[in-house]
Amino acid sequence: MIIDFHTHCFPDKIAARAMEQLKLRSGITMPFHDGSLDGLKKLQKRDGVDYSVVLNIATNPRQQTSVNNFAISLKAVEGIVPFGSVHPDSPEALDELDRLKENGIKGIKLHPDYQGFFVDEEKMLPIYEKIGSLGFITVFHSGFDIGYPEPIHCTPKALSTVLKYFGDAPVVAAHFGGLCARPETLEYLAGKNVYLDTAYCYGMLTPGKAKELIDVHGADKILLGSDAPWNSPEQDIELVRCFGLTEEQEKAVLGGNAQRLLNL
Numbered sequence: 001m002i003i004d005f006h007t008h009c010f011p012d013k014i015a016a017r018a019m020e021q022l023k024l025r026s027g028i029t030m031p032f033h034d035g036s037l038d039g040l041k042k043l044q045k046r047d048g049v050d051y052s053v054v055l056n057i058a059t060n061p062r063q064q065t066s067v068n069n070f071a072i073s074l075k076a077v078e079g080i081v082p083f084g085s086v087h088p089d090s091p092e093a094l095d096e097l098d099r100l101k102e103n104g105i106k107g108i109k110l111h112p113d114y115q116g117f118f119v120d121e122e123k124m125l126p127i128y129e130k131i132g133s134l135g136f137i138t139v140f141h142s143g144f145d146i147g148y149p150e151p152i153h154c155t156p157k158a159l160s161t162v163l164k165y166f167g168d169a170p171v172v173a174a175h176f177g178g179l180c181a182r183p184e185t186l187e188y189l190a191g192k193n194v195y196l197d198t199a200y201c202y203g204m205l206t207p208g209k210a211k212e213l214i215d216v217h218g219a220d221k222i223l224l225g226s227d228a229p230w231n232s233p234e235q236d237i238e239l240v241r242c243f244g245l246t247e248e249q250e251k252a253v254l255g256g257n258a259q260r261l262l263n264l
């Protein structure tokens, strides 16, 4: 089974506008799908992906409810596992986590750059503890964002200091802990109770360097992610196949680990 743990799509009525803005912001002017659910589903099918985890992000407090309504609506779509999002400045953030849980959402995406917080800020701790108590999976955008200026809001070092607030609930540091942040990931996250995804690593991470990190961290905590529409699943699947893992490890990274995490 192949599970892409890191994808994006938008509601049909805003997809075209959102993609135009994000293309200009990131410089990725030839994305692999058009930003719609239909576009993602077609790409998923083309590349042989069984499930795509769709990471939704509330980029301001006003959007929180509508972003999560979209996430909840995606639950009905075969092959899609939607994650919700809360905005740290929303007074309803904690209640919204309850609503997401009641609606069967399995995870939360937090993007410190787009949501304007530092991962180790004190205001975040009640949110982390609540997420932990509800047992959500949390995906953090980690390291620099191609469409966002410095400073980096989630470094591997800072993330390592807040993992304890999530208790036993799984935390994922996207982009292998941060694009080009591999030495810091090795120092502060390797071997810890945190998952790393391969999102947007195609062309950014050599298989040899990835393997060095996986040997320390454990292949049971690595997840295939493409960051579609910005990369295609087939690129990241092929990247994983070049890591030099055993057959069993490769299967785990391409889907087995995610299947376990998501209870699929």
Ligand SMILES: [Zn+2]
Residues within 6 Å of the ligand: 006, 007, 008, 055, 199, 227
């Ligand atoms: Zn992403």
